[in-house]
Structures are given as structure tokens and as C-alpha cells.
Amino acid sequence: MKTTMVKKKRDISHQPIGQFEETRFEKIHNVIFSDSNEASIRVAEEIAELIRKKQNQNRTCVLGLATGSSPIRVYEELVRMHKEEGLSFQNVVTFNLDEYLPMEKSNIQSYHYFMHEHLFNHIDIDPENVHIPDGTVPPEETVAYCLDYERKIKEYGGLDFQLLGIGRTGHIGFNEPGSHYNSGTRVITLDHITRVDAAPSFLGIANVPRKAITMGISTVRKAKRIILLGWGENKAEIIKKTIEGEISSQVPATYLQNHSNCTFILDTGAASELTKNKTPWLVDACEWTEELKAKAIIWLCEETGKTVLSLTDKDYNDNGMADLLSKEDSYDLNIQIFNKLQHTITGWPGGKPNADDTHRPERAEPAKKRVIIFSPHPDDDVISMGGTFDRLVEQGHEVHVVYQTSGNIAVSDTDARKFAEIAMNLNPSEKVQKIINSINNKQDSQIDSPELRRLKGDIRRSESYAATRYMGLKDAHVHFLDLPFYETGTIKKNNLSEEDIALMVDIIKQIKPHQIYAAGDLADPHGTHKVCLDAVLEALKRLKPEPFIKDCWLWLYRGAWHEWDINEIEMCVPMSPGQVLKKRNAIFCHQSQKDGVMFQGDDSREFWMRAEERNRDTANKYKALGMSSYAAMEAFVRHQF
Structure with missing residues (x-):
């Protein structure tokens, strides 16, 4: 990379975490931030600076925009700048990368809806200057439509700035593996992995369109400036392939290696597999x-x-x-x-009474601790730490499970109808009939009615009681917060509110725990786990003056998809074969999440299978390093707050 280019790119980052200069392994400039929030603000600042510069020159600013979870915070900051700092978008023309096909503009899954929801409805851009591929174009007209889209971009002099995300297949826009270097705007068939990743938003992969309209690789790489956003550990592997690998049509994002003014903006999770981070001793002293x-x-x-x-x-x-x-x-x-x-390694996650705890992960005293297990969804407790849960109860600690959200969106209409029909048979009522009718008349992507959401939440609540009772916990020690941020009826959630934080503060003050366990599975920075952890941390921050907080330790567990690296683990709890089976049975209590769970990600196995393999792998890794052999192990990291 040219030195002059690096100087230009340094301006956006102010004080990033990580290195500015590329190592010998890297072929694309990248800047690493400690979190996606700060990174998004920096990107928004660069866009705003470009808009103002063009305004001063009395010229149009042409932006290429992306959808998905990655740019949401960027758009939020641009909206804030418009409302609070007077940033005008009157001179801005936008072209979006892509749209599903077929897709109505009014559909809440459409990128037309997404862009207006997150940006266009909140700024002063001229609607005539907004260009988003039309998902309703008839098949016989798509070729002409795509050529016209290209023509419009050229008429405005090309893209001044292109914002990108990256898919796990390495796609940018919807340019899937196999896309040509010189490809233009066109219709494309979506890769299976791309559809799997989109499945949560569509409430199942069967509802995800198979085709899309996308700007081509050639269109994107003609942009004068490109910034690609990468957040979370689930993007780490493809980020490494893109930045350090060879240019290949099988990883379309690698084409950006040839762009003269491209920067990848990453958080530490997305950058974790880069050689300079994973094995820095191979790079330099x-x-x-x-x-x-x-x-x-x-x-x-x-x-x-x-x-x-x-x-x-x-x-x-x-x-x-x-x-x-x-x-x-x-x-x-x-x-x-x-x-x-x-x-x-310890079989005493709550601390071993009357033992020397100098080299143990947990304190020996108090011998009987008050414990909160925070579970973002109504099954993360048993999926992620069912064996440790069992040990804590068995060893006499006062264990409380706190379910932060209702988890209602993950219950299928089929399961809801089944329970509603049972209720109707037992006690016929207009209320239940109304729920059945709402299910029968529900349109694709339609948001569940409040009554249906309540039923789905009750289903998950009953399953949670079944699991906690099986683990030997009293019902009085099971708490359901139903945090309001979650209750939108869609995959997109609200931001944390004061009401959410107040509920968290109240339950912690009520129990006064010595130990808190919380989900630290942050692969998706916009996912429920991340928001729920933010709620825990904010509540603990506000409770800092409370005397009991000084004796409270926070342990983070991981979910069904990822495990802590061995070098990160600070407490590892072995499980016997009997405990592995007990954990499995507890997971089985969550029957609505079994046999075709709605949000399973890229892994077709059920959660209990993934959890068992993950725990078994951890035990095998310890064994390979020379430790004792166990059937399975659950891992935790202590978080200092």
C-alpha cells in the first residue's frame, strides 16, 4: 500500500485500537476498534465530512449504502448529526447495494423498508435522490432494469463513497462466490449460507427469497472510497481470508485488495483471526x-x-x-x-468450603453463596452452563435463574396453534379463538398480535419451569423479566431503555448475589445476547455504591455457537457422563426449541448436540494439553466491572 494512502485513511480513526500499518500478511488496510459503537461513529464522521465538503463545493455527494446489522449504528449516528448538528442531506444521492427478489417495498424484510426505517425517514434527503433496487420488477424486465440502475450511477459521476458489510461467504452486496471481477448490477441466486444467515429475520429459511438484485463487483470497485464494516467473531474467519488470502472469485470480497482507497473497519472480534492478533509473534517482536x-x-x-x-x-x-x-x-x-x-479446573464453581483458595478460580467464603444465572433467552442457562447449574444447586448454593427476555419470537406458529387448540378444548373462550384466528389468517412477515406473543411467551415460560424444576430449583427462585427492548414482535429489537435497566437493577438488589453468571457470547453485536450483557453491565455500574457489590463476581459463559479460547478460560467445570445426560434432559424440556428450532444459524444440529460437542471439545483440548481426562467441561471467564 502507498504511504500517501495510509495517511489519508488514518484521519477517520482518531484513536483506534490496533495497528495502522499493514503487516506482511495483510493486503487490505484495516483499522481495529475495541467495539463496533466507537468504530461506527468514526465512519459516520467520515461520511459527514465528505457530505459537507461536497456542499462547500456546491456538488452532489453520491453514496453507496449497505443494509444488514453492521451499518445500523452508522445510520443512527448520521441521523443524530442531522438532528443535533444540522447535517443536511439535501445534496446527497444514494444508491443501495441490493434487494431481495421478489420483495414488496412495504414488507418489513425489504431493504427499502430497512433504509427508510433506519435512515431516510429521519433526514432531509430528497426522496427523488434515493435509489434502492426494486424487488417487484417482473422477471422479463430485470435485465433492462439492472442496466438502467448502472446508467443512473454513471450519470451522477459514479459513487464517491461505498459502505459495505461482508457475509460469511465473503459476499459484498449479494455478490456470492463465483461472482466475476467485472460483473455489473444483475439478478443473482443467493448462496445457501447467505439464506441461513437471513433466516432469523424471515422466521425460518423457507421464507427467505432465493434471488436478489445486486450491484456488481465492477460497480462497487469503481467507488472512489470504500469502507467495509466487520463486527463480531462470526466474521473473523472470512475477514482473515479476505485480508490475508489470495484474490479469488470464491471469496468475492478479496477483489477489494486491488482497490486503491479501501479500509476495513473492524472490532476486536472480527479481527481476532488476523495473524497480527492471533499469533503476533509470527509478525514481529x-x-x-x-x-x-x-x-x-x-x-x-x-x-x-x-x-x-x-x-x-x-x-x-x-x-x-x-x-x-x-x-x-x-x-x-x-x-x-x-x-x-x-x-x-474446579468441580466447585461456587468455591470449595474450608479449602485453600489461593489457586482456585472462586473464593471459599462464603461457603453458601447467593447466585444469579442470567439467561438472555429461556434456555441459555441449561444450554450454556447446565452442568455448572447442576453443581451449584447440588452444592447447596442459593441459585436464582433470571430469564431476561420472553423468547416469544422463537416459538413457531405451529406450536402456538397446538397449545391454543388444547386451551380451546379445555376451556373454550373468545380470547383463545381470537389467537387461533390470528394464526390462521397471518400473512408472510406479519408481526404477531400482542395476544399471540403473550401465548408464545407463556409456552417458553412453562418450558423454563420444567427445566429448572428438573434441575432441582424452587419456582420462587425462577424470575422472568420480559425486558421491554425485546418485545417488538420482530427480529429487530429496540435499544435498551431506562425501564430495562431498572428491572435489572431491581432484581440484583433484591437477591444481592455473590456470583453472577451472564452470557458473553458476543458474535453478533446487535444480537440479544449482547444487549442482555449490556443490561447486566449497566445495572452493575449503577449499583457500584451498594456494599454487596464489592463481594460480587461476574462470570461470563458462551452460548451454543462459540467457546472461549483455552488461554482465555479462568474457570473450567468438569462434567461426569451422568451430568452430561442430565444437562441434555434439561435442554429437552424446552420442547418448542427442539426438532427444527427457528434460529439455529449455520449449524443444522440441535442445540443439545452442539452444546455436548462444544463441552466435549473443551475437555479434549485440556486433555491434549496434558490435563486430566473428563467427559465434558464448561468454561467461564471472569469479567472485572
Whole structure:
């Protein structure tokens, strides 16, 4: 990359987390931020600066815009700038990347609806200057329509700025694997993975359109400036392939390597697989912190297939870690990491009474702790930490499970109808008949009625009681907050409100816990888990002055999709084969989420299968490093607040 280009790109980032200069592994400039919120604000600032610059020149500013969860915060900030700082969009012309086909503009899943909901309805842009591909174009007219879309972009002098997201297939816009370097706006068949990722918004993959209209690779790469947004660990692998891999039609985003003014804006999750972050010792000399040392040695074990205690000087030297041996020999290093790993393992997640806790993850005192398990949805508790849940109850701690949301959107209409019909048979009523009628008359993508949402929430609540009773918990220790941010009836949720935070504060003050467990599965920065964790952290922040908070520890677990890296784990709870089975049965209590769960992501297995494999993999990784052999293990990281 040219030095002048790097200087130009530095302006947007102010104080980013990470490196400005590319390493020898990287072929696209990237800037890494600690979180997507700050990154989005910086991107919005660059767009605003470009708009104002064009205004001062009395020229039109032509923006290429993207949809999806990644740019939402950027649009929110642009709206804020318009309302609070007077940023005008009168000189702005926009062209959106894509639209599903077929798709009515009024459909809440349409990108036309998305853009107006998040941006256009809130700014002073001339509606004539807004261009979004039309999802209602008849098949026989699509070729002419696409050519006309290209022509309009050219008439405005091309795109001054193009905002992009990236799909897990490496698609930009809907340019799926196989897209040609010189492709223009056209109709394309969506990749299966793309449709799977869209399935939650459409309440099932069967409802996701198979085709779309998209700007082409050629159209995108002609933009004068390109910024691609990448958030979350679920994008990390494709980000690495795009930035460090070879240019390939199988990863269309790699075509951006040839663009002269392109920057990837990433959060730490999305950038986690980049060589400079995952294995920085392979890039340059490192400052060997204790955390980095553990990460490197565990990686070395995986590379060599050896246990920690069997690593030799030669292993270190042959794998770019020779400078670690300049102060300590391999034997001492190995012993340190072996002990560190061994001390994370405990069968006493609430602390072992009357034991020396110097090297244990949890405190011995108080011997009986008050515990809150926060569960974003009404099954994350047993899916993510069912074995630990069982241990805490078994060992006599006062355990409370707090379900943060109703989870109603994840109940299918089929299940809801089944329960409504049972209720109708037992006690016929107009209210129940109304629910049945609303299901029978429901149109595609129509939002559930409040009555139907309430029924679906009740279904999940009953399943939760079944699971917690099976785990030996009293009903009085099971709490349902039904946080308002979730109750929209759609996959898109509201922002956290004061009411949400107040409910969180109240339940924590009521229980005064010594331990809190919360979901730290942040692969999707706009997902429910992230919002629920934000609610926990904000509540704890407000409760800081309370005396009981000084004795409260927060442990984070992961969900069904990801696990903590071994070097991150601070407490690992072994499970016996019997506990594995007990956890499975507890998950089975959530019957509406079994046999075709609505939001399963890219993994077709059921949640209990994923959870068991994840726990088994963790145990196998510990065993491969030289630790004791267990059937399964659940992992946690302590969060300092």
C-alpha cells in the first residue's frame, strides 16, 4: 500500500485500537476498534465530512449504502448529526447495494423498508435522490432494469463513497462466490449460507427469497472510497481470508485488495483471526505479557501436537518463539502454563468450603453463596452452563435463574396453534379463538398480535419451569423479566431503555448475589445476547455504591455457537457422563426449541448436540494439553466491572 494512502485513511480513526500499518500478511488496510459503537461513529464522521465538503463545493455527494446489522449504528449516528448538528442531506444521492427478489417495498424484510426505517425517514434527503433496487420488477424486465440502475450511477459521476458489510461467504452486496471481477448490477441466486444467515429475520429459511438484485463487483470497485464494516467473531474467519488470502472469485470480497482507497473497519472480534492478533509473534517482536505467553504456548502445543510439559527448546525456536527463551528456559515456561491451566479446573464453581483458595478460580467464603444465572433467552442457562447449574444447586448454593427476555419470537406458529387448540378444548373462550384466528389468517412477515406473543411467551415460560424444576430449583427462585427492548414482535429489537435497566437493577438488589453468571457470547453485536450483557453491565455500574457489590463476581459463559479460547478460560467445570445426560434432559424440556428450532444459524444440529460437542471439545483440548481426562467441561471467564 502507498504511504500517501495510509495517511489519508488514518484521519477517520482518531484513536483506534490496533495497528495502522499493514503487516506482511495483510493486503487490505484495516483499522481495529475495541467495539463496533466507537468504530461506527468514526465512519459516520467520515461520511459527514465528505457530505459537507461536497456542499462547500456546491456538488452532489453520491453514496453507496449497505443494509444488514453492521451499518445500523452508522445510520443512527448520521441521523443524530442531522438532528443535533444540522447535517443536511439535501445534496446527497444514494444508491443501495441490493434487494431481495421478489420483495414488496412495504414488507418489513425489504431493504427499502430497512433504509427508510433506519435512515431516510429521519433526514432531509430528497426522496427523488434515493435509489434502492426494486424487488417487484417482473422477471422479463430485470435485465433492462439492472442496466438502467448502472446508467443512473454513471450519470451522477459514479459513487464517491461505498459502505459495505461482508457475509460469511465473503459476499459484498449479494455478490456470492463465483461472482466475476467485472460483473455489473444483475439478478443473482443467493448462496445457501447467505439464506441461513437471513433466516432469523424471515422466521425460518423457507421464507427467505432465493434471488436478489445486486450491484456488481465492477460497480462497487469503481467507488472512489470504500469502507467495509466487520463486527463480531462470526466474521473473523472470512475477514482473515479476505485480508490475508489470495484474490479469488470464491471469496468475492478479496477483489477489494486491488482497490486503491479501501479500509476495513473492524472490532476486536472480527479481527481476532488476523495473524497480527492471533499469533503476533509470527509478525514481529512481542512484549510478552503473561496472557500472551499463555496464548502462544497453548498455540505451540496445538501446532506440534504435544502436551505442555513435553515442549522443547527446539519447538519454541522452530515456531517463531525463540525470544521467549531469552529470559526463561522451556522447562520453566512449560511448568508455569501447566499450573495456570490446572488451576482453572474446579468441580466447585461456587468455591470449595474450608479449602485453600489461593489457586482456585472462586473464593471459599462464603461457603453458601447467593447466585444469579442470567439467561438472555429461556434456555441459555441449561444450554450454556447446565452442568455448572447442576453443581451449584447440588452444592447447596442459593441459585436464582433470571430469564431476561420472553423468547416469544422463537416459538413457531405451529406450536402456538397446538397449545391454543388444547386451551380451546379445555376451556373454550373468545380470547383463545381470537389467537387461533390470528394464526390462521397471518400473512408472510406479519408481526404477531400482542395476544399471540403473550401465548408464545407463556409456552417458553412453562418450558423454563420444567427445566429448572428438573434441575432441582424452587419456582420462587425462577424470575422472568420480559425486558421491554425485546418485545417488538420482530427480529429487530429496540435499544435498551431506562425501564430495562431498572428491572435489572431491581432484581440484583433484591437477591444481592455473590456470583453472577451472564452470557458473553458476543458474535453478533446487535444480537440479544449482547444487549442482555449490556443490561447486566449497566445495572452493575449503577449499583457500584451498594456494599454487596464489592463481594460480587461476574462470570461470563458462551452460548451454543462459540467457546472461549483455552488461554482465555479462568474457570473450567468438569462434567461426569451422568451430568452430561442430565444437562441434555434439561435442554429437552424446552420442547418448542427442539426438532427444527427457528434460529439455529449455520449449524443444522440441535442445540443439545452442539452444546455436548462444544463441552466435549473443551475437555479434549485440556486433555491434549496434558490435563486430566473428563467427559465434558464448561468454561467461564471472569469479567472485572
